[in-house]
Amino acid sequence: MARYVARRLLQMIPVFIGSTLLIFLMVNVMGDPIAGLCGERACDLATAAQLKREFGLDKPLWQQYATYMGNVFTGDFGTAFNGQKVTELMGSAFPVTIRLTIVAILFEIVIGVTLGVVTGLRRGRPVDTGVLLGTLVVISVPTFVTGLLLQLLLGIKWQWISPSVRYGGFDELIVPGLVLASVSLAYVTRLTRTSIAENKRSDYVRTAVAKGLPRHRVVVRHLLRNSLIPVVTFIGADIGALMGGAIVTERIFNIRGVGFQLYQGILRQNTQTVVGFVTVLVLVFLVANLLVDLLYAVLDPRIRYA
Amino acid sequence: MRYAMHESILAGIGSVIAEEADMRGITHVRWAACVIATGLLATACGSGAGFGGAGVLTSSWGDPQNPLEPANTNDVQGGKVLDMIFRGLKKYDPRTGKAQNMLAERIDTPDSRNFTVTVKAGWRFSDGEPVTARSFVDAWNYGAGLRNNQKNAYFFGYIEGYDKVHPDSGPQSADTLSGLRVTGPRTFTVRLNQKFSSFPDTLGYAAYAPLPRVFFTDHAAWLSKPVGNGPYRIESYAKGSAMSLKKWDGYPGPDPARNAGVTLLVYTESNTAYTDVLAGNLDLVDDVPAAQLKNVGTDLDGRYINTPAGILQTLAFPYYDPKWNTAGARKVRTGLSMAIDRKQITETIFRRTRTPASDWTSPVLGTAGGFQDGLCGHACDYDPAQARKLIQEGGGLPGGRLKITYNADTGSHKQWVDAVCNSINNALGKDTACVGNPIGTFADFRNQTTGHKMTGPYRAGWQMDYPLIQNFLQPLYYTGASSNDGLWSDKRFDRLVDRANAETDRAAAVRLFQQAEGVVRDNMAAIPLWYQNGSAGYAPRLSHVALNPFSVPVYNEIKVG
Numbered sequence A: 001m002a003r004y005v006a007r008r009l010l011q012m013i014p015v016f017i018g019s020t021l022l023i024f025l026m027v028n029v030m031g032d033p034i035a036g037l038c039g040e041r042a043c044d045l046a047t048a049a050q051l052k053r054e055f056g057l058d059k060p061l062w063q064q065y066a067t068y069m070g071n072v073f074t075g076d077f078g079t080a081f082n083g084q085k086v087t088e089l090m091g092s093a094f095p096v097t098i099r100l101t102i103v104a105i106l107f108e109i110v111i112g113v114t115l116g117v118v119t120g121l122r123r124g125r126p127v128d129t130g131v132l133l134g135t136l137v138v139i140s141v142p143t144f145v146t147g148l149l150l151q152l153l154l155g156i157k158w159q160w161i162s163p164s165v166r167y168g169g170f171d172e173l174i175v176p177g178l179v180l181a182s183v184s185l186a187y188v189t190r191l192t193r194t195s196i197a198e199n200k201r202s203d204y205v206r207t208a209v210a211k212g213l214p215r216h217r218v219v220v221r222h223l224l225r226n227s228l229i230p231v232v233t234f235i236g237a238d239i240g241a242l243m244g245g246a247i248v249t250e251r252i253f254n255i256r257g258v259g260f261q262l263y264q265g266i267l268r269q270n271t272q273t274v275v276g277f278v279t280v281l282v283l284v285f286l287v288a289n290l291l292v293d294l295l296y297a298v299l300d301p302r303i304r305y306a
Numbered sequence B: 001m002r003y004a005m006h007e008s009i010l011a012g013i014g015s016v017i018a019e020e021a022d023m024r025g026i027t028h029v030r031w032a033a034c035v036i037a038t039g040l041l042a043t044a045c046g047s048g049a050g051f052g053g054a055g056v057l058t059s060s061w062g063d064p065q066n067p068l069e070p071a072n073t074n075d076v077q078g079g080k081v082l083d084m085i086f087r088g089l090k091k092y093d094p095r096t097g098k099a100q101n102m103l104a105e106r107i108d109t110p111d112s113r114n115f116t117v118t119v120k121a122g123w124r125f126s127d128g129e130p131v132t133a134r135s136f137v138d139a140w141n142y143g144a145g146l147r148n149n150q151k152n153a154y155f156f157g158y159i160e161g162y163d164k165v166h167p168d169s170g171p172q173s174a175d176t177l178s179g180l181r182v183t184g185p186r187t188f189t190v191r192l193n194q195k196f197s198s199f200p201d202t203l204g205y206a207a208y209a210p211l212p213r214v215f216f217t218d219h220a221a222w223l224s225k226p227v228g229n230g231p232y233r234i235e236s237y238a239k240g241s242a243m244s245l246k247k248w249d250g251y252p253g254p255d256p257a258r259n260a261g262v263t264l265l266v267y268t269e270s271n272t273a274y275t276d277v278l279a280g281n282l283d284l285v286d287d288v289p290a291a292q293l294k295n296v297g298t299d300l301d302g303r304y305i306n307t308p309a310g311i312l313q314t315l316a317f318p319y320y321d322p323k324w325n326t327a328g329a330r331k332v333r334t335g336l337s338m339a340i341d342r343k344q345i346t347e348t349i350f351r352r353t354r355t356p357a358s359d360w361t362s363p364v365l366g367t368a369g370g371f372q373d374g375l376c377g378h379a380c381d382y383d384p385a386q387a388r389k390l391i392q393e394g395g396g397l398p399g400g401r402l403k404i405t406y407n408a409d410t411g412s413h414k415q416w417v418d419a420v421c422n423s424i425n426n427a428l429g430k431d432t433a434c435v436g437n438p439i440g441t442f443a444d445f446r447n448q449t450t451g452h453k454m455t456g457p458y459r460a461g462w463q464m465d466y467p468l469i470q471n472f473l474q475p476l477y478y479t480g481a482s483s484n485d486g487l488w489s490d491k492r493f494d495r496l497v498d499r500a501n502a503e504t505d506r507a508a509a510v511r512l513f514q515q516a517e518g519v520v521r522d523n524m525a526a527i528p529l530w531y532q533n534g535s536a537g538y539a540p541r542l543s544h545v546a547l548n549p550f551s552v553p554v555y556n557e558i559k560v561g
Helices: A002-029 A033-038 A045-054 A061-073 A086-121 A126-140 A143-157 A170-199 A203-210 A215-244 A247-252 A258-267 A271-299 B005-040 B076-085 B133-144 B153-158 B213-217 B219-224 B270-278 B296-300 B327-338 B342-348 B363-369 B384-393 B413-428 B442-450 B469-477 B491-502 B506-523
Strands: B056-061 B090-092 B099-101 B104-108 B114-119 B180-182 B187-191 B232-238 B242-247 B261-266 B304-316 B354-356 B402-407 B434-439 B458-463 B526-538
Touching: A002 A061, A002 A271, A033 A045, A033 B442, A061 A271, A086 A126, A086 A170, A086 A215, A086 A247, A086 A258, A086 A271, A126 A170, A143 A170, A143 A247, A143 B270, A170 A215, A170 A247, A203 A215, A215 A258, A215 A271, A247 A258, A258 A271, B056 B242, B056 B270, B076 B232, B076 B242, B076 B261, B099 B104, B114 B133, B133 B153, B133 B180, B133 B187, B133 B213, B213 B219, B232 B261, B270 B296, B270 B526, B296 B304, B296 B526, B304 B363, B327 B384, B327 B526, B342 B354, B342 B413, B342 B526, B363 B469, B363 B506, B384 B413, B402 B413, B402 B442, B413 B434, B434 B442, B442 B458, B469 B491, B469 B506, B491 B506
Parallel strands: B056 B261, B402 B434, B402 B458
Antiparallel strands: B090 B099, B104 B114, B114 B187, B180 B187, B232 B242, B242 B261, B304 B458, B304 B526, B354 B526
C-alpha cells in the first residue's frame, strides 16, 4: 500500500511539470501581457519596458518558466498586476470555492445517491420514471439557465435568498451549491440507479436475503457498498471539475472564488494569476484521483494495491 | 512573505472562517428578519444592512486593475475611490465639467509657460498632516519617475525635465522634475517645456493629487489603506471584495459628504449587481447592463439616470498600412462614415444610451468648451447613395473587403459592429463587403492595436481624462502622441494644436482647436460613431443621485433615507 502511494506520488511529478508547462505556454501565446495591463491607453515605451523587466517578461520563455517553477517550490507564486501576491489571492479565493465545492458534493452524495437507491430498487415504477425524466431535464438545461432562473425566483420574486453572495459563508452557498451540483447530481442519480439495479440480482444479495438479514442491512451493507464504486470514481473526478468549472456559477451569484480569479486573470492576461491557480487546481485533481483509487480498496476488499 | 504553498492556503482558510464567524450572526438575523419583512414591505430589508450602518450606502464596484496610487490609476473603478478620497488643485464641476479652484488659491502665469501655484491654507490629509506645496511636488515627481512604473506618468510630460526623469530608453538620470520648485510652504512654481495655456485646467485629474508623507515612508501600509485629503476616508479595504469608506468629519472643503459613508462591493458581473438592486440588496449600480435597458424604466420605477459622459466611440484606421494612407482611402473613409446609420443603431441596440456623434469631442464640454454639434457636417449623415459613390471614386474598399476588429470579451461590441457592418453592406448593396473580426480578449486586442498589426478599421473608444477639447484631439491625432495608435500624421493639424496651446485667450484657443478638428474631419482620420452616456440605477432610499462627466457617481452629494 505504502509503495503504491509512493509510486503514484512520483508519477505525479511529470504530470505536474507537463501540465504547468502547457498552461504557461498557452498563456504566453496569447500575446504581450503588458498591453493588457496598461488598459485602454498604451503605456509609453519606457514604462512598458520597465514593467517587462520587473515581471521578467523580457527574458526567453524557457527561462521565465524555470524561474517561475523555482519560485513555486519555495511557495512564491509571484505578484498579480494589481500589486497583490498571488498567494494572497489564493488565500481569499480558495476557501470560498472549497466551501462551494463541499456544498455541491454533499448535494450530490445526499440527494444523488438517495434518489439513485430509491429508483434502482423500484425500477420501472412511477417514481423511477419521474426521477429519470427529472434528471433528463436537469442534464439538458445549461447551468447558467438554472442559475439565473433560481436567482430570479428565489432572490427577487419570493425574496427567500439574497441574489448574490456577500461573505461566502455556507448558509449563502446553499443555492449556488445546488446549481453547481445540478448536472453532476443527475449523473450520480443515474449511475447509482443502474449500479443498484444491476447488483440487486447478484448472488451475494440473494444470499444475504436468504440468510434472513433485515432489508435495510441488505441494501446498505451489501448492495450499496458494492454499487458505489463507479459513483465514487465519478464524484472524485468531479471535485476537481467543480472547483475549476465553477466560473459560470460564481459569476451569476457574484462569488469571488477561484472561477472569478481565473476569469479575471484571463481577461487581463495576467500570467501569474492564471498559471498559479491552474497549478493548484492540477494538484487538487491529482490528489483527488489518488484518494479515489485508495477508496476502492476500502469499498471492495478484493482490490489490493502493492 | 514566503509560505510553503499549502500552509498559506490553510492560513487563508483560517482567517476567512474566523471573519465569517463574526459576521454569521448578523447575516442570520438579517435573513430571518428579511423573510418576515417580505410579507409587509418588500424593500424594507437588505440595502446592505450587513455593511456599515445607518446612512451608509452600498454601491457596485469592480476590482481596480492597478494599485490605487493616483498616478497609476487609469480605470473607472479605481477612479471612483480616488474621487472620494482625494481633492486636487482643481475640481471639475460634476454638472458642467468646468474646472474650478479646489486646493488652489490661485494659479498665475505671465506667459502660459511658467506658472506659480498658491495652495489654500487649512487643508489636511485625513491623518492630520497639512497639505503643503511639497505634498504636490513630491507626488508629481513620484508620478513622473520611470522607476515607479506609474501608468499616468505621461501626464507630467509637459513639465520641464520630464525627459531626464522619464527617458524614452535607459534608466532615469534625475529624481526630480527640474521644472518644479517649492518656493514657500504654500507656493511652488511649474515651468513647462512648451506653452500650454490650458495646463491649469488639467490639474483636476486624479494623477495631480497631493500625497501625504506616509505614502513615501511606508508605501506598503499606504497601499493597503490609502490616505488622502478628500471628503471620505477609507475605513477598511478587503482587496478583491469590498471597501468601506466613511465620511471624514474633519474635511475642510466646500463639498463634504452628505451621507455617513459608502461601501463599495466588488461585482464580477453588472447583471448581478442590477439584480441585487432589484432585490433591495444593493443601493446603487452605476452600469446598467445593456440587456436590461428594455425593462429598466418599469423595474426601477424611474430611479434610473442616463446622462452624457465624456466618452466618444470611433472607428480608427491603421495609417501604417499603405493601403489606408492614400488620397483615395480618404474618400473611402468618408464614404464609410456616410454608410453608417448611427441613429438607427443607437436607438435599437443601445436604447438611447448613446447619441449619434456629429463631431470628435463630447457634449459634456459644452459649446464654450469646444463641443460643436454638427461640425462633421454631411459626412456623418446617413446617405447610402453618396457613400457608394465616394467609395467607388476612392478606388473601392482597400483589399476588396472591410474587416472591423473589436474585442469580444467586454461590452456589447459584437452587436454594434455587426449592425455597422450590416448598415455598410446595405449601403453598398453587397452582403459580404463588411464583416466583424472579433479578438478574444481586450488584452490581446490592445496588443494588436499598439503593436501596429491591424489591417483595417478597429473599435476605438476615448474616455476623456479632463474635460478639455485638447484632450479629445492632441493625444489621439497629434504626430507621435501617446494614444495615436493608428500613426495618423498631418502637419497642418500639428501646427494648429501648437498654436492653440500657446494661445492665452481661452475662447481663441478653443477656436484653433476646432480648426484642428476640421482637419481631422476633412481627412476623416477616424469615423465618429456615438457619444456614450453613463447610466445608473438606485434604491428608493437614495436621493440626489447624479453622475459626473466621467460617469462616476457623485457620491458625496447622495442622501440616504
